[in-house]
Amino acid sequence: MPINPVIKLDAIEKTYHTGEVDVHAVRGVSLDILPGEFVAIMGSSGSGKSTMMNVIGALDRPTGGHYWLDGIDVSTLDRDELADVRNEKIGFVFQGFNLLSRTTALENVEMPMLYHRERISAHEQRERAMHCLELVGLAKRGDHHPNQLSGGQQQRVAIARALVNRPTLLLADEPTGNLDTQTSIEIMGVFQKLNDQGITIIMVTHELDVARFTKRMIILRDGKVVTDKAVEPRSVAEKELQLLRQEQQAVKLVKE
Numbered sequence: 001m002p003i004n005p006v007i008k009l010d011a012i013e014k015t016y017h018t019g020e021v022d023v024h025a026v027r028g029v030s031l032d033i034l035p036g037e038f039v040a041i042m043g044s045s046g047s048g049k050s051t052m053m054n055v056i057g058a059l060d061r062p063t064g065g066h067y068w069l070d071g072i073d074v075s076t077l078d079r080d081e082l083a084d085v086r087n088e089k090i091g092f093v094f095q096g097f098n099l100l101s102r103t104t105a106l107e108n109v110e111m112p113m114l115y116h117r118e119r120i121s122a123h124e125q126r127e128r129a130m131h132c133l134e135l136v137g138l139a140k141r142g143d144h145h146p147n148q149l150s151g152g153q154q155q156r157v158a159i160a161r162a163l164v165n166r167p168t169l170l171l172a173d174e175p176t177g178n179l180d181t182q183t184s185i186e187i188m189g190v191f192q193k194l195n196d197q198g199i200t201i202i203m204v205t206h207e208l209d210v211a212r213f214t215k216r217m218i219i220l221r222d223g224k225v226v227t228d229k230a231v232e233p234r235s236v237a238e239k240e241l242q243l244l245r246q247e248q249q250a251v252k253l254v255k256e
Contacts, residue, residue: 003034003035004035004071005032005033005034005035005068006033006034006035006037006069006070006168006169006200007031007032007033007056007067007068007069007169007202008031008032008033008066008067008068009029009030009031009032009055009056009065009066009067010030010065010066010067010068011028011029011030011064011065011066012026012028012029012030012055012062012064012065012066012067013026013027013028013062013063013064013065014026014048014051014055014060014062014063014064014223015063015064024223025048025051025223026048026051026052026055026062026223027048027222027223027224028064028065028224029052029065029220029223029224029225030065031218031225031228033200033202034200035198035200036195036198036199036200037200037201037215037216038191038192038195038200038201038203038214038215038216038233039201039202039203039214039215039216039217039218040203040204040205040210040211040214040216040217040218041053041202041203041204041205041218041220042204042205042206042208042211042217042218042219042220043206043219043220043221044206044221045206046222047219047220047221047222047223048220048222048223048224049204049206049220050173050204051223052204052220053171053173053202053204055067056069056169056171056202057086057090057092057171058074058077058082058085058086058089058090059086061075062075069085069089069090069168069169070089070168070169072085072089084117087112087115087116087117087165088116088117088165088167089167089168089169090167090168090169090170090171091161091162091163091164091165091167091169091170091171092162092171092172092173093155093158093159093162093170093171093172093173093175094158094172094173094174094175095173095174095175095177095178096178097146097151097154097155097157097158097178098158099146099154099157099158099161100146101145101146101147102145103145104142104143104144104145105133105138105141105142105143105144105145105146105149105153105157105160106126106129106130106133106142106143108146108157108161109129109132109133109142109157109160109161109164110125110126110128110129110164111161112161112164112165113125113128113129113164113165116165128164129142129160129164130142132160132161132163132164133157133160135160135163135193135194136156136157136159136160136190137156137190138153138156138157138160141153141157150183151178151179151180151183152179152183152186152187155175155176155178155179155183155187156187156190159175159187159190159191159194163194163199168200169200169201169202170191170194170199170200170201170202171201171202171204172191172201172202172203172204173203173204174204174205174206175187175191175203175205176188176205176207176210184210185236186236188210188213188236189236191203191213192213192233192235192236195215201214212231212233212234213233213234213236214231214233215230215231215233216228216229216230216231217229217231
């Protein structure tokens with residue numbers, strides 16, 4: 001039986017009209033992303049990767065071609081239908097954690113369910129939010145506010161929030177951009193564990209070290225795909241983290 005792709009892009013174009021100049025941000029991109037894949041979309045500034053993220057995330061419409069998300073032709077949807085797709089089909093993780101400062105981690109994770117098209121009871125909201133915090137290793141921090149959490153813990157809360165509506169796709173935009181090296185590795189370990197459970201992940205990044213934790217690299221240049229290849233993912237091993245901690249401790253001792 002053939003496997004239907006989660007993402008199917010067919011000759012996607014995106015052109016921005018700025019005065020008398022047309023900017024061709026994406027030029028005829030066609031690709032499929034299958035269920036359970038872990039994909040990095042890479043490229044330098046101006047390559048079109050941010051535009052691609054906006055199209056895949058149903059945040060922007062292509063000016064040409066077709067985009068199917070989980071079998072739905074997103075290109076044909078109106079504004080309200082696009083909002084429903086974003087809320088129910090896609091979980092977003094951004095570089096900035098975007099947590100509400102006056103609410104607990106658990107309440108932050110519950111937030112997307114308040115906008116779900118189908119009503120979810122308060123009891124189920126609490127259970128689903130706790131389950132997602134457990135998935136990212138923060139079950140014991142549910143009553144903490146963002147200012148009581150480290151940067152890595154805040155990003156874990158943001159990941160749990162992205163998962164709570166049980167999306168078809170997890171879309172991460174530079175998710176380690178605000179984190180130090182050790183915390184970045186730990187967060188990539190979280191993504192790898194989620195992917196091992198079958199969650200489809202697309203990660204937009206400019207960092208090769210981050211992309212090496214994924215299973216497929218797509219590189220854009222001037223709005224076109226120039227590389228699309230499967231890679232052997234780098235594993236997040238405890239030994240690697242231990243060595244990094246030892247290096248950081250040695251640097252600290254030298255400074256003292």
